[in-house]
Amino acid sequence: MGHMMQTLNGTDPRMVARMRPLLAPAVVLLLLWMIVPLALTLWFSVQRYNLLAPGTGGFVGLANYAFLFTDPGLINALLKTVLLVGGVLVATVVFGVAFAVALDQHFPGHGIARLLCIAPFFVMPTVSALVWKNLLMHPVNGLFAYISRSLGLPVVDWFATLPLFSIGIIVAWQWIPFATLILLTSLQSLDREQMEAARMDSARGFSLFRFIILPHLYRAITIVVMIETIFLLSVFAEILVTTAGGPGSASTTLPFLIYKTALLDFDVGGASAGGVLAIILANVVAFFLVRTISHNLDR
Template sequence: MPSSAALGVAPTANAPARRPARRSLSTLPFLAPSVIVLLLWMIVPLAMTLHFSFIRYNLLNPALGGFAGWSNYEFLLTDPALWTALANTLLLVGWVLVITVGLGTLLAVLFDQDFPGRGIARLLVIAPFFVMPTVSALIWKNLMMHPINGVMAFVSRSLGFTPVDWFAEFPLTSVIIIVAWQWLPFALLILLTAIQSLDHEQREAARMDGAGPVSMFVFIILPHLGRAIGVVVMIETIFLLTVFAEILVTTSGGPGLATTNLAFLIYMRALLEFDVGGASAGGVIAIVLANIVAFFLVRAIARNLAT
């Protein structure tokens, strides 16, 4: 009897067409090397930091060693320099976030408008983000804020005012200005991209309903930028907790401890006082602080994305 295919009849439901069998391949052998390297890259430095934080290890006196217990942590937690460094760290992070998010939002709204030379203006305002921290710190220290030859001193003398020695009179403010100048282009890029994704029909509908520029900004643009602002805050906070080059080049943590943050305090303990054990204890405290901040930021952003 001829088959149904030979007669040109489609197979019935009782005789389904055969499908080629697929082999199930496990992806574990392919992922394992990358996962192992990543874990080693993370765990080995953390384990060594924890190890050194519980021993006496001073580079100037190698004979002084042994298990120290919690003495490194006790000494660090009772040292007023730690709390000054933590306060400076929080002030630095907080003010840089306020400046970059505030000015970044206003500049993003401005650069979203159509005006002559907008492309060149965007390029110039984004350029500081590609300058290395050490170079930008040197530029601000020697060209902008120098009390004699700096641009700010020249402007002050031209207006009849006495030039300000920024790094002596306002050291932490000077560092905040430098770091904010570096991170403002990053915030601008993220926020400008978010504004450009706003539906133009929604804007036109608001304009037709009589919404002015202020109402448009408060009730349409700002709510739309909520998630982008959360991303900017999270990424900047993680990096701003480790600001180091700007402080080393400009003030070296001084005068006194006026500009010493947690990262610079760890550097002082390890490479200036040669106390590897105390510096490792400070590193563990910095890791705990960074993870606490990241935990709350990630939860806040995840809640914002879910709404």
């Protein structure tokens, strides 16, 4: 019986030894998938490699990093990245919680409402950016412009006057369904007897939400924040399609700065140095987020 329990729990050393040859190809492929691009990025970051003159390069040490950290555009890109990620996280958590609480109620058509609420997450980023740019936020033919003119209000040229905020709206629209799905799943695991007991103790409305629902959703919220942060640090398609980092550098984030350096300025070495910086920042953020979630799960 003890041997059987060990086997079921996956702790039998003999079972683990037999599984290793089967896992080896997948592990090797995964390592190659990660290590080869990382090694090439590190190699190019210490090379002078320009796409317009590939034969004139050579080893330059940390010169690309020195140029990167003295570039005033780096601080601007980091600031825009933080503002975009932070704004989208706040919007997705707030609206995700609100939609999860609303969709947890029983009302006519709640199944269709859940489907429509989650649907934007499956739209490709490029497609959603084009829809928002040409059908909704266009200053002449867009739906928002039509509504503004109908109400006698001034028309807003979103991507010219509020570029980063406009991109944040698009990205938040894509990620709110993900937050809603995770939070709704967590909310449905809430003990209904506990809810009824709270109602019998005169807990209603905001009090019920504050003392019962929100504490229950805390772990799910931290998971949403971790997953979204990792992906939001690499937002690129929405910026390329809508503003191309402009006007000027008003919507240039770190990923778009790396793209601009590599494929618009043709400086692969400088872009690789920016890529190494992005990898370090992403891993630092992921480390602290994982530590936070692990601490919450142990409580």
